[in-house]
Amino acid sequence: MAGRVAIVTGGTRGIGAAISRMLKDKGYKVAATYAGNDEAAQKFKAETGINVYKFDVGDFAACQAAVGQIEKEMGPVDVLVNNAGITRDSTMRRLTRDMWDAVIDTNLGSCFNMSKAVWDGMNTRGFGRIVNIGSINGQGGQYGQVNYAAAKSGIHGFTKALAQEGASKGITVNAIAPGYTETDMVAAVPANVLEKIVAKIPVGRLGKADEIGRGVMFLIADDAGFITGSTLSINGGQHMY
Ligand code: NDP
Secondary structure (H helix, E strand, O other): OOOEEEEEOOOOOHHEEEEEHHHOOOOEEEEEOOOHHHHHHHHHOOOOOOEEOOOOOOOOOOOOHHHHHHHHHHHHHEEEEOOOOOOOOOOOOOOOHHEEEEEEEHHHHHHHHHHHHHHHHHHHHEEEEEEOOOOHHHHOOOEEEEHHHHHHHHHHHHHHHHHHHHHOEEEEEHHHHHHHOOOOHHHHHHHHHHHHHOOOOOOOOOOEEHHHHHHHHHHHHHOOOOOOEEEEEEEOOOOOO
């Protein structure tokens, strides 16, 4: 509903930027967060007029402080999209504890950190929408992504459990599992590997960030209150359950 406040983590680039723009177009008041790429964030802010906030979503205290600041400046948060994510790919033999921790903290710990910061308010007001961005590789696993697949798979469990707690309070919690989507994250995949990936996508191409955003808009709508604890796969038919 127009006027509601929405936070999109990692909302200044890629899929998150598409989500932020779509929310703004629908009249939401949007706070887009990011980690450190000031240039991209300032460009995004200049283009869209959307407020940007820089903090590490893996840092619990930073998340509580940032949500406090956003609520002070924009009002109580009705919609949270936990989208920020990173990859630190490596096979198990070369995977370090640091690479494991970085991905678990940023991709999964962030869902706890940010949801915790908005949860009491959503409960008190009797309305909330949380969407967590998982991954096709959390559903099916992926060679060289033990850390990423574990974090993303964790997101799907987190979603189902939290959905049960929010159900009687007007809060829905859902996940989206995107397939390979045209963003900087995928641009980092070597061309020969990407070619093999696209060959396995029945639709025959990568997804577009807006195509993931479309799913978010569906799940956060005021009249989507009966959809909770679900995972929406948007992957060009690459992985079907
Ligand atoms: P991008 O790499 O294009 O953008 C990532 C965004 O997250 C940036 O805004 C970045 O900020 C922010 N971010 C990263 N780490 C942190 C952090 N520690 N604290 C705060 N913000 C952070 O990613 P995508 O758009 O490709 O991916 C978005 C989500 O979708 C991720 O969760 C990803 O795992 C998931 N996904 C992506 C797929 C794809 O094919 N692209 C497929 C399946 C899932 P900054 O600009 O400052 O770096």
